[in-house]
Amino acid sequence: xxxxxxxxxxxxxxxxxxLEAATCVFWANGYDGAPIDVLCRAMNMPRASLYQxxxxxxxxxxxxxxYYAKTRLEPLAHSLGPSGPLKDDLEAFFGQVVALATHDPSxxxxxxxxxxxxxxGTNPLFKAELDRRYTSLENGLAERLRQSDEVLGxxxxxxxxxxxxxxxxxxxxxxxxAPADELRAVGRAAARAFH
Amino acid sequence: xxxxxxxxxxxxxxxxxxLEAATCVFWANGYDGAPIDVLCRAMNMPRASLYQxxxxxxxxxxxxxxYYAKTRLEPLAHSLGPSGPLKDDLEAFFGQVVALATHDPSxxxxxxxxxxxxxxGTNPLFKAELDRRYTSLENGLAERLRQSDEVLGxxxxxxxxxxxxxxxxxxxxxxxxAPADELRAVGRAAARAFH
DNA sequence: ATATTTTCGAAACAGTTGGTTCAAAAAGGT
DNA sequence: ACCTTTTTGAACCAACTGTTTCGAAAATAT
Numbered sequence: 354x355x356x357x358x359x360x361x362x363x364x365x366x367x368x369x370x371x372l373e374a375a376t377c378v379f380w381a382n383g384y385d386g387a388p389i390d391v392l393c394r395a396m397n398m399p400r401a402s403l404y405q406x407x408x409x410x411x412x413x414x415x416x417x418x419x420y421y422a423k424t425r426l427e428p429l430a431h432s433l434g435p436s437g438p439l440k441d442d443l444e445a446f447f448g449q450v451v452a453l454a455t456h457d458p459s460x461x462x463x464x465x466x467x468x469x470x471x472x473x474g475t476n477p478l479f480k481a482e483l484d485r486r487y488t489s490l491e492n493g494l495a496e497r498l499r500q501s502d503e504v505l506g507x508x509x510x511x512x513x514x515x516x517x518x519x520x521x522x523x524x525x526x527x528x529x530x531a532p533a534d535e536l537r538a539v540g541r542a543a544a545r546a547f548h
Numbered sequence: 549x550x551x552x553x554x555x556x557x558x559x560x561x562x563x564x565x566x567l568e569a570a571t572c573v574f575w576a577n578g579y580d581g582a583p584i585d586v587l588c589r590a591m592n593m594p595r596a597s598l599y600q601x602x603x604x605x606x607x608x609x610x611x612x613x614x615y616y617a618k619t620r621l622e623p624l625a626h627s628l629g630p631s632g633p634l635k636d637d638l639e640a641f642f643g644q645v646v647a648l649a650t651h652d653p654s655x656x657x658x659x660x661x662x663x664x665x666x667x668x669g670t671n672p673l674f675k676a677e678l679d680r681r682y683t684s685l686e687n688g689l690a691e692r693l694r695q696s697d698e699v700l701g702x703x704x705x706x707x708x709x710x711x712x713x714x715x716x717x718x719x720x721x722x723x724x725x726a727p728a729d730e731l732r733a734v735g736r737a738a739a740r741a742f743h
Numbered sequence: 744a745t746a747t748t749t750t751c752g753a754a755a756c757a758g759t760t761g762g763t764t765c766a767a768a769a770a771g772g773t
Numbered sequence: 774a775c776c777t778t779t780t781t782g783a784a785c786c787a788a789c790t791g792t793t794t795c796g797a798a799a800a801t802a803t
Contacts (some may be wrong), residue, residue: 518717
């Protein structure tokens with residue numbers, strides 16, 4: 354799993370640390386607002402090494418999105434359970450969403466729903482990636498809905514997009530500076546409203 | 549109301565047309581992704597005139613956000629009625645949201661929830677503006693909820709943020725390329741699930 | 744005509760952008 | 774010791790960034 358080069362000058366940076374740092378820079382500043390120069394410093398990674406490893410800024414960003422999905426979104430989807438009544442699991446899920454979007458004030462909201470989404474306006478590659486990430490979360494929600502024995506007022510796939518929309522809307526509101534406890538109350542109300 | 553200069557060389561551009569064009573450029577490309585050069589061409593407005601009229605890029609963008617709110621968001625809030633049962637008004641509202649976010653494929657989603665929201669990550673001025681715009685829509689929704697005689701399961705201010713979150717989530721999904729009819733179905737389901 | 748007022752066009756500004764190049768450095772393998 | 778492999782730093786690149794400046798242009802008022 355871990356790549357272990359036997360020869361050559363040893364790498365002066367840590368790959369995971371670098372991705373984590375790049376994630377925060379993009380998250381805070383946006384895609385166009387994050388110059389390579391700044392990324393290099395934050396990642397503790399020389400320019401040449403960055404380009405050798407990631408190719409260009411686009412692919413670095415896509416790697417960051419992937420890292421973000423693995424470290425932030427997968428645990429979040431896992432919080433859906435099932436580990437109790439649907440309403441409780443949804444409440445826990447929204448709670449985690451709010452926590453993610455408000456935890457660090459310097460990286461408010463969601464990297465995907467704010468940064469990738471903005472960049473998807475003109476870049477078809479980013480647009481496709483955004484669609485994939487969105488679909489992925491909706492699939493997880495739909496699966497959880499189907500595992501419930503409650504009667505749903507609409508097809509699970511449709512209701513899943515409703516719930517995903519609430520979650521994304523919460524992260525947008527977090528980026529505007531809304532306090533976490535207010536957003537948690539909104540999440541609770543949403544979990545209750547959508548059975 | 550209309551400014552009518554009596555003397556001097558006549559202006560070669562139309563002020564409203566210019567704002568409309570700038571709106572589309574920012575909407576599609578994002579704040580950092582829209583160079584002054586491109587804006588000038590689209591607005592049919594010389595650089596010097598742009599800087600004389602708007603000061604700098606930040607203030608131009610804020611003027612664009614204001615124009616967008618007046619031309620796109622106010623009509624949208626107006627569609628809330630009340631002109632029927634709450635459920636029907638909400639369905640109409642979500643329908644208008646989807647229409648706005650999908651009407652022109654070259655400007656997908658919402659200028660505020662994608663472009664301004666991304667730019668609000670580091671710019672405190674933009675963050676404050678985003679908060680104002682978000683609060684404004686939520687106030688409108690809360691007022692509509694209070695005018696309903698139905699029993700709500702939570703305070704109107706909280707439910708208003710839930711509904712606003714759904715609306716914003718819909719615009720994000722539109723920016724990822726989701727077809728309008730799918731999003732309309734999601735809007736209907738949200739309005740129905742919402743008692 | 745002349746003066747006045749406003750807009751325009753183009754050039755110039757310094758700083759930054761994403762990206763490439765390449766030789767030196769630093770390690771292991773033989 | 775010498776070769777091989779990988780990483781690194783620094784210089785370099787052309788293109789672009791937001792912004793300022795200023796004289797010419799084009800209209801009205803006198």
